[in-house]
Amino acid sequence: MDMLAQILSSGIAVGMIYAVIAFGFQLTFATSGTLNFGQGEALMLGALVGLTCVDMLGMNYWLMIPIVCLFGMVQGGFVELIGVRPAIKIKSEFGWIMSTIALGIIFKNVAENIWGRDALPFPSPLPMEPMEFLGANILPMEILVVVGALVMMLLVEFFNRKTIYGKAVVATANDRDAAGLMGINTSLVITFSYALSSLTAAFAGVLIAPLTLTGAAMGGALGLKAFAVAIIGGLSSGMGIIVGGLILGIVETATGFYISTGYKDVPGLILLLLVLAYKPSGLFGKSAIKKV
């Protein structure tokens, strides 16, 4: 039985890593119908900036988090201003796809030149000795990832539902034109949602960095998995993101163990195809009717 517990606990930890990145996709999709395909790179930059603070400047891990969040906000706002706003302005249907991918590649190259190309270890703020829980070995850091991700998502949800600024975000998400007519500066809201989305990614970066490795290449694979999670869970549902992440994480780990490690990535992708074929809005997404 402890095998199953171990697989579940590892799957949950991995799944939450995916979910917290996927959460950022959802934030920008809600307000502007666009995605930041450089989400993985935002995570990578966050982790590397965090590493610089902790390693070079000798800063405390917890003290470094606000700095990384601030950096993430600036980075996200920059992506929106440079890559997304022009595309929205000229009503280009897909311009933002290419521009966010391009910016992601640029960020990766810049990071390679600043931090080098090796994977670097990130000092862990918690002891790296595993704890035993229901017969499974769990690292304290894995629990921190799960808790940290949940807290962050709850905070963002709270912000959206309870504060006046959050209501502006929700209004923009529901109907951008109507929100504009009500005096909401919708383009500012969209910039803000990008800033918030990169903030979550950067935070996710420093959260997971002690578990994975930190390096210019870390964003690519994770960003792709997170995208799959966003599609599986549904781009309009916060709940769906968490469930989607957990499904993918657990399915991957279980497949690796029960079937073959060579086919670890296959079931997740099959699930993605099935969701796209039968419920394109995602398992928890609201279906939207698009007039043509």
Add this chain to the structure above:
Amino acid sequence: MNIRRHIFAVAAAAMFTTGAYAADIKLGVSGPFTGGSASMGVSMRDGVRLAAKEINAAGGVNGNKLVLVERDDEAKNERGVQIAQELINNEKVVATLGFINTGVALASQRFYQDAKIPVMNNVATGTLITKQFPNAPENYVFRNAAPDVIQAPMIAKEAVEKRGLKKVAILADSTNYGQLGREDLEKALKGYGVTPVATEKFNIGDVDMTSQLLKAKNAGADVILTYAIGPELAQIANGMAKLGWKKPIIGSWTLSMASFIDTAGKNGNGATMPETFIQQPATTPKRKVFVDTYLKEFKPKNGIIASPVSAAQGYDSVYLLAAAIKQANSTEGPKILAALQDLKTPVDGVVMTYNKPFSAADHEAIRAKDVVMGVVENGKVEFLNAEDAIVKKK
């Protein structure tokens, strides 16, 4: 990459513009200077630079200076192919050194073979590399790295014969390197009548090794044999610590990569691998001079060469080629080939002294006796067996 390439070219040219020479001997250098294999690529390149600088300072080869044309293949097969064509057709190199990645080597070598330009593999270890063109009348591919066909039996011997561990699990990545290595390992284990209890696979960049390790643990493995590169190897060591499962790790020489040693930290202690060169202690005066000069010239972090094996083999590969060009007294490919296959004077390298290293039938410079076992101890690689560490006379 273009800008970087130009900077390299200018830097390489600027390095050797002193003195008057009759003609330039252009040598291609192809390796990953960016990406996950960069610690090996950059160490190799620096070793090559060091040797070329020394040779030029001593008057060059037959009065001609060596000029390096360095290209970053990014560990990508398609980049390697582009670079091979560029070096052959545009740069008109006399020979090319390098290849860190077995896949890149296998993809690129065909062009050199067709153009009759020798390739000196100084890091890539895939067994197939020097045997890629079995039907060609002349084989232009040489190597001065320990091929997997030497490494795999050493790994199997260490696990099965020396330590008596018969329940082995193989963990290999899904690249050419990992899978060809796994085949060599399985072959070597067969020689001892051992079948792995688990053979697992993972991709570059995987963040979690729990399922692979659980399978190995469940199968009752008492040793983990690896064929992968640094970051994923570190995930294995860290994953084992998480599961509280302590078993020895024995694997290919990549366990000496800085990205494994640094990221695995104390979890990496005890990892054992075959090595052609260990930085400390220096077993020959030549090795000591090499390490000292390298540290002075390139100032690596903490005074530890990121990949000492790559640096040493890179350094030696230049001397081997230079000796052949000198003996051939020509820069034509077929003549260099003939000279390499019949080197009259021994080449004094840092890995060893190469006494007739190649023949027409055998293009491997390194033999099993030239490789020792190394072990990771507190952040650096040390000799596993004390007798290997004793300073040799020569």
